[in-house]
Amino acid sequence: MRLDESRRIFAAAQEIIPGGVNSPVRAYRSVGGTPVHMARGEGAHVFDVDGNRYVDLVMSYGPLILGHCDPRVVKAIQAVAATGTCFGTPSRGELEIASEIVERVPGCGMVRLVTSGTEATMSVLRLARACTGREVVVKFDGCYHGHGDSFLVKAGSGALTNGAPDSPGVPAKVAGLTLVARYNDLAHVAELMELHGASVACMIVEPIVGNIGLVKPKAGFLAGLAELCRRHGALLVFDDVMTGFRVARGGAAELHGVAPDLYAFGKVIGGGLPVGAYGGRKDLMSRVSPAGDVYQAGTLSGNPLSVAAGLATLRACDEPLFHARLEAMGARLQAGLEGAAARHGVPLHVGREGSMICPYISRRPVDSLESAMASDRALWTRFFHAMLANGVHLPPSPFESWFLSIRHDEAVVDAGVEAADSSFAAATRA
Numbered sequence: 001m002r003l004d005e006s007r008r009i010f011a012a013a014q015e016i017i018p019g020g021v022n023s024p025v026r027a028y029r030s031v032g033g034t035p036v037h038m039a040r041g042e043g044a045h046v047f048d049v050d051g052n053r054y055v056d057l058v059m060s061y062g063p064l065i066l067g068h069c070d071p072r073v074v075k076a077i078q079a080v081a082a083t084g085t086c087f088g089t090p091s092r093g094e095l096e097i098a099s100e101i102v103e104r105v106p107g108c109g110m111v112r113l114v115t116s117g118t119e120a121t122m123s124v125l126r127l128a129r130a131c132t133g134r135e136v137v138v139k140f141d142g143c144y145h146g147h148g149d150s151f152l153v154k155a156g157s158g159a160l161t162n163g164a165p166d167s168p169g170v171p172a173k174v175a176g177l178t179l180v181a182r183y184n185d186l187a188h189v190a191e192l193m194e195l196h197g198a199s200v201a202c203m204i205v206e207p208i209v210g211n212i213g214l215v216k217p218k219a220g221f222l223a224g225l226a227e228l229c230r231r232h233g234a235l236l237v238f239d240d241v242m243t244g245f246r247v248a249r250g251g252a253a254e255l256h257g258v259a260p261d262l263y264a265f266g267k268v269i270g271g272g273l274p275v276g277a278y279g280g281r282k283d284l285m286s287r288v289s290p291a292g293d294v295y296q297a298g299t300l301s302g303n304p305l306s307v308a309a310g311l312a313t314l315r316a317c318d319e320p321l322f323h324a325r326l327e328a329m330g331a332r333l334q335a336g337l338e339g340a341a342a343r344h345g346v347p348l349h350v351g352r353e354g355s356m357i358c359p360y361i362s363r364r365p366v367d368s369l370e371s372a373m374a375s376d377r378a379l380w381t382r383f384f385h386a387m388l389a390n391g392v393h394l395p396p397s398p399f400e401s402w403f404l405s406i407r408h409d410e411a412v413v414d415a416g417v418e419a420a421d422s423s424f425a426a427a428t429r430a
């Protein structure tokens with residue numbers, strides 16, 4: 001496989017873009033080698049700048065639930081592009097997409113559009129602090145909520161103490177307002193809340209964790225968080241940026257029958273264009289400016305291009321059996337991967353929820369950050385490079401979820417499984 005053009009672009013980019021990329025995971029630091037530079041996508045496939053073709057299992061980390069260049073999305077974008085891309089005024093599409101979101105998501109009575117998932121979580125945190133008059137936020141180990149200061153925080157020295165900055169530049173005083181709890185460990189969260197509950201504004205959680213691969217909540221975990229929040233007067237926030245509208249029509253809350261007080265959204269609702277949103281209980285969202293006193297604004301918020309792409313995407317997800325089809329293809333990929341791994345003596349634990357899937361090379365089940373980190377990274381890295389050589393584009397980290405789109409049909413999934421079979425063989429031979 002030739003990657004000459006990718007190599008050339010990357011070498012030049014490293015001189016004038018930090019690390020040659022505009023988001024760190026793209027630099028291949030954890031797997032080594034040259035990042036493949038994509039030129040074009042079509043359905044379930046991508047083509048790089050050297051003309052190589054891949055089955056795409058990255059799908060831009062989630063937004064492209066309809067696949068690349070869905071004709072309905074392309075048409076919607078073209079129509080808006082020809083009539084004006086932004087006005088700095090309200091527009092009809094914003095009402096339409098807000099209606100689509102509110103109609104789908106349990107307990108979401110009002111929604112505000114922003115421009116990224118990061119902006120959504122930062123805004124929802126300000127709102128939760130304003131509504132409760134408290135300052136502390138509880139997050140969970142391994143959950144990612146974008147790069148806001150309050151979320152780039154790791155557990156402090158003790159398991160029940162305040163957090164520490166997870167990046168230079170994050171003030172210790174800000175990190176100190178974040179507490180880091182263990183995902184899927186309700187007893188630990190309860191203990192944390194006994195100690196700190198009276199100052200906690202909100203708990204924010206990825207209801208299904210897609211940022212350490214794919215870890216599902218244990219039975220009763222999400223309901224337990226809701227109960228703890230109620231008891232301590234804190235708000236529960238679901239960060240549904242990755243899972244929203246994907247794991248079910250109404251997102252993780254619909255799937256698990258637990259509705260939070262507030263939500264952060266992104267990815268799918270922009271159909272591949274920049275977007276984010278936050279929403280939830282009407283009494284809380286009514287505090288957002290100018291209905292209320294909590295300030296938040298954006299020049300490109302509710303951008304007509306993003307809104308049009310998102311609307312076309314959400315509406316297409318309403319086709320009969322849409323999510324059932326994603327689930328069926330996810331199950332087919334999981335079974336195929338498990339079979340291929342078994343044939344080559346590779347221990348595999350597959351985390352999956354519908355079209356989000358992460359095969360951990362591990363002997364034990366993965367239900368937390370700690371167990372995810374215990375998987376075999378060296379073997380996974382050889383597998384990654386073999387998959388690329390066999391024409392499958394994977395996220396360049398063992399701790400990222402893979403995504404299917406509605407364009408990943410039986411033939412595409414089976415091609416992926418066939419590549420995985422050869423790649424497990426290559427990875428174990430090395």
Ligand SMILES: *Cc1c(COP(=O)(O)O)cnc(C)c1O
Nearest residue numbers: 116117118144145146239241242
């Ligand atoms: C991607 C993601 C974000 C951040 O969204 P951006 O649009 O990249 O800023 C926040 N939360 C979760 C769960 C995500 O997966």
